[in-house]
Amino acid sequence: MIENPTSEKQQTISIHRSFNLPLSTVWKAWSEQESCQKWWAPEGFECPSCNIDFKVGGRYLNSMKGPDGKEVWSTGTYLEIIPNEKIVCTDSFADSQGNVVNASYYDMPGKWPNELLVIIEFEENNGKTTMHLKHEGLPADQANDCIKGWESMFDKLEKTFK
16 A cells, blocks of 8 residues: 655655565565565666665665666665664765765656665564655655655565565
8 A cells, every 4th residue: 555645845655565584584575685685676677786784873775787787776874673674764865985965966757866765664573564654855846756766666666575
C-alpha cells in the first residue's frame, strides 16, 4: 500500500511492502554492505559502489549507475538503529567523495532540499517481513518517480534474496 499525501512544496511518501522473506534477510539487505549492493538501484541500474558504516552516527555512501553510464551518488547518516525493528537516516545527493551536493549537480528536476529523512520499520510474521518506509522532504513533483524507484528496488531485493 502506498500513501501519497499532497503538498505544494515538499512531500512525504509512505510505502508498505510485504516480503516473502524472513526478517533477518531483509535486515541484512539494509545493514550489510555486500547485501545492500545487490539491490540498491532500480531495475536496469546497478550499484557499483556501496559503503556502509552501520551504526548510529555512521554514514553510507552508495552509487547508482544507469544504462547510460551516468552515476548518481547518495549519502546519509544513521540517526537511529533498533536491530530488526527500525532504521532512521538522512538522505542527500552526494559526489563520489561523499560531499553533499544539490540535486542540480545531477540535473535532477524539482526543488530538492539538501537533506531528506528516511524511516524504515520492520515486522516479521510467520516468516514473512513487512516493511514500512517513509521518505520525507521530497519535491512534490518528484514523489511519484521516487515511489517507482523504491518499488523497483524492493522488487529487486525480493528477487535477489529468494
